[in-house]
Amino acid sequence: MKLLTHNMLTSHVKGVTKGYPLLIKATEVKVSEVEFNPQFVSRMIPKLEWSALVQAAEEVGHLNDLPTELLPDYENNEEFLRKVHRVLLEVEVLEGSLRCPESGREFPISRGIPNMLLNEDEA
Amino acid sequence: MDNNKSLLLNIYAFLWSKSVMLQLKSKRNFFLYRSAFELWGQGRTHNELQSSLRKYPLEKMAPFTQRESTYKINVYTFNKTLVFQERIKKIDTLEFLPFQGKVSLKNPDHIFFLLEDYGSDPNNIPDEPLHVYFGRWIADGQRELIRSHSVKKRHFIGNTSMEAGLSFIMANHARVKAHDLVCDPFVGSGSLLVACSHFGAYVCGTDIDYNIVHGIGKASRKNQKWRGPDENIRANLRQYGTEHLYIDVLVSDSSKAIWREGPLFDAVVTDPPYGIRESTRRTGSQKEIGKPPEDLSGESHVPVSMVYQLSDIFTDLLRFAAHYLVMGGRLVYWLPVYRPEYRDEIVPQHPCLRLVSNCEQTLSSHTSRRLITMEKVKEVEDSDELALLLDSRFRPYRGHNAFREKYFSGVSKRRGKAEQSSSSDGGTDPQSE
Numbered sequence: 001m002k003l004l005t006h007n008m009l010t011s012h013v014k015g016v017t018k019g020y021p022l023l024i025k026a027t028e029v030k031v032s033e034v035e036f037n038p039q040f041v042s043r044m045i046p047k048l049e050w051s052a053l054v055q056a057a058e059e060v061g062h063l064n065d066l067p068t069e070l071l072p073d074y075e076n077n078e079e080f081l082r083k084v085h086r087v088l089l090e091v092e093v094l095e096g097s098l099r100c101p102e103s104g105r106e107f108p109i110s111r112g113i114p115n116m117l118l119n120e121d122e123a
Numbered sequence: 124m125d126n127n128k129s130l131l132l133n134i135y136a137f138l139w140s141k142s143v144m145l146q147l148k149s150k151r152n153f154f155l156y157r158s159a160f161e162l163w164g165q166g167r168t169h170n171e172l173q174s175s176l177r178k179y180p181l182e183k184m185a186p187f188t189q190r191e192s193t194y195k196i197n198v199y200t201f202n203k204t205l206v207f208q209e210r211i212k213k214i215d216t217l218e219f220l221p222f223q224g225k226v227s228l229k230n231p232d233h234i235f236f237l238l239e240d241y242g243s244d245p246n247n248i249p250d251e252p253l254h255v256y257f258g259r260w261i262a263d264g265q266r267e268l269i270r271s272h273s274v275k276k277r278h279f280i281g282n283t284s285m286e287a288g289l290s291f292i293m294a295n296h297a298r299v300k301a302h303d304l305v306c307d308p309f310v311g312s313g314s315l316l317v318a319c320s321h322f323g324a325y326v327c328g329t330d331i332d333y334n335i336v337h338g339i340g341k342a343s344r345k346n347q348k349w350r351g352p353d354e355n356i357r358a359n360l361r362q363y364g365t366e367h368l369y370i371d372v373l374v375s376d377s378s379k380a381i382w383r384e385g386p387l388f389d390a391v392v393t394d395p396p397y398g399i400r401e402s403t404r405r406t407g408s409q410k411e412i413g414k415p416p417e418d419l420s421g422e423s424h425v426p427v428s429m430v431y432q433l434s435d436i437f438t439d440l441l442r443f444a445a446h447y448l449v450m451g452g453r454l455v456y457w458l459p460v461y462r463p464e465y466r467d468e469i470v471p472q473h474p475c476l477r478l479v480s481n482c483e484q485t486l487s488s489h490t491s492r493r494l495i496t497m498e499k500v501k502e503v504e505d506s507d508e509l510a511l512l513l514d515s516r517f518r519p520y521r522g523h524n525a526f527r528e529k530y531f532s533g534v535s536k537r538r539g540k541a542e543q544s545s546s547s548d549g550g551t552d553p554q555s556e
Contacts, residue, residue, distance in 0.1 A: 005327065005371040010383045020383055035367040040302040040325060047387055089370075113336055116329075116375040 001098075001114050003056050004088040007048050009114070011100035011107075013122050018102045021052035024059040025106075028095035031062070034085070041081045044088065045074060053087065062091045162258040169216055172255045176220065184221060187259055193227035196235045203241040203248050213237060217257065234260040290318035293392050296480065296496045297455040299324045303389035304370070308377040308443055311335055313356030315392050320365035324389070327370040328356070329377060336374050378439045386449040395436045397459045397492075437471040437520045438511075441497070445475040445507070448499040453479070458493045458520070465491075471520045474510050475501040 011019025050070045057063040066087055071080050097106040098114060105122065108115050163184070164175035187194070196217065198210040205213075217237065224232075236259075239252035293315060299305055301323025307315050310328025312335060320326050330336050338355030360366045375381050437458065444454035454476065460483070470481060476497040485491045511517045 001371055001373075005373070008383050008387055009381055012379050012381055037302065040304075043302055044304070047385070049383070111337060113371070114373045115333065116373055116379075116381045117331070117333075118376075118379065 001093045001109050001112055002089055003091055006056050007053050013100050013103045013105050016102045019100050022098035023101055024056055026060045026093045026096035029060050030092045030094050031090050034089045036085050038081045041085045042075045057087045165256045167254055172257060187233045188222045190223040192224045192232040194224055194233040195226055195228055195231040198237045200239045201241055236260055290315050293455045294318045294322055297390040297392045297453040299390050305390045305392055306388045307393045309393045309395045310372055313359050317359050319392055320360055320368040325368045325370050329373045329375040331376050333374045336372050382447055387447045389449055389452050391444045391454045393456045395456060441471050441473040445473050445503050450499055452499050454497045456495055458495050460491045460493055462489050462491055472516050474507045475499055475503055
């Protein structure tokens with residue numbers, strides 16, 4: 001699971017109103033090299049919840065020097081875009097779980113794939 | 124290439140969407156399928172086409188009309204069905220063309236197209252075409268592309284992998300382009316994601332089937348007992364060099380909202396389950412109806428499922444698109460149709476989505492599926508939820524009732540390819556392998 005995906009996911013346990021962001025418990029994290037595409041990163045940034053991204057990066061131990069606040073005029077700041085690219089696309093949680101901040105329900109991640117299915121009584 | 128005579132044209136898109144022709148007229152290049160269609164003549168009538176063809180330089184025709192080479196002519200009619208006799212008659216009007224070689228239906232050296240455009244209003248089809256075109260299909264580019272994306276060669280095949288040509292058409296309809304983020308909420312084995320990644324879009328998907336997302340379980344390809352560890356969606360993208368565009372796939376129930384509210388995806392491209400090849404399921408609180416799939420690794424709980432009413436799939440899908448598409452973003456999906464009861468009004472609607480196109484692919488005399496393209500034109504408001512409940516336009520789709528029975532009765536076979544001519548809504552797929 002990439003942090004880009006995590007940024008868009010929310011808990012949907014019945015009755016939960018504050019299910020975002022999901023808390024990451026990672027037991028295996030992988031960093032791989034992914035082709036840098038500044039236009040894609042620029043287009044994604046407005047769709048992101050920045051503080052959730054920073055928090056997620058920290059939870060998996062890859063915050064590094066990612067700014068805690070979104071920089072203005074980021075479209076032209078390649079250095080910044082590269083940092084965002086790394087966190088969004090190159091860091092992956094292979095094993096672990098996502099935890100609903102309100103209900104505590106955990107969604108397992110195995111082989112990099114989160115399982116978001118709820119049981120009948122939770123849906 | 125001579126700009127006048129050689130135009131880039133996506134022949135499938137032409138058949139399926141008039142908008143492509145309009146773009147062609149404004150001389151936008153279509154590199155979409157890396158294929159070229161060499162126009163030899165055109166006109167508003169067959170007489171005009173003839174004059175136009177007679178003006179096309181013979182030396183340009185010569186390499187493709189040699190005695191030693193074989194050819195065939197396909198007749199494509201947009202927005203009209205012609206019977207076999209009619210198509211043959213139209214080919215006969217081209218007798219004056221200097222073909223010296225023989226006709227080969229199975230494997231011709233050169234393929235030509237007579238294209239007739241009968242407009243875009245299916246309720247008002249003229250007797251005579253509005254425009255006709257004749258040209259040579261430059262087969263290599265397209266065949267190469269289709270062949271390289273052939274389902275047979277792809278590592279991971281699910282039961283429902285869409286043949287390569289159609290998945291590219293869907294991506295085209297959704298206007299998938301580089302730097303987009305595309306989601307397939309019924310991703311299956313990911314064939315649509317592969318096609319979307321071809322256009323440079325980043326791709327993600329969800330599916331309720333744990334095993335298919337993980338690439339576990341009985342292999343769909345004959346003679347294979349197991350899906351290897353690299354038989355999954357990511358591996359498919361890797362095989363085609365687009366792994367860098369892979370975001371994620373998740374195990375999830377599309378009727379449940381796992382995404383944060385807001386415009387996330389530039390396009391939603393999907394082939395929802397029809398409840399035939401794969402079971403339609405979703406999690407719910409009813410008694411168990413079907414057996415949960417075998418989870419070989421034993422580690423992940425796959426909850427009991429209830430039968431997902433086909434009608435609800437489309438309600439959920441349109442809602443998904445309305446909530447998560449960017450403004451102007453497109454939803455493209457297949458709708459199963461029981462033809463005797465079909466009317467345009469039953470195509471699912473949503474207050475935030477505008478219908479862009481509706482193209483039929485016949486499966487049998489009584490069943491077909493329609494490629495539906497919708498565009499988000501309005502952000503979701505609270506009043507929409509009420510409208511969805513009360514307004515009869517937004518009632519759940521019911522056009523599937525007889526679809527399953529008819530499909531199971533065994534009459535559902537796609538029309539074969541190698542005919543001398545084919546019609547636009549006959550679902551002919553000359554590039555399928």
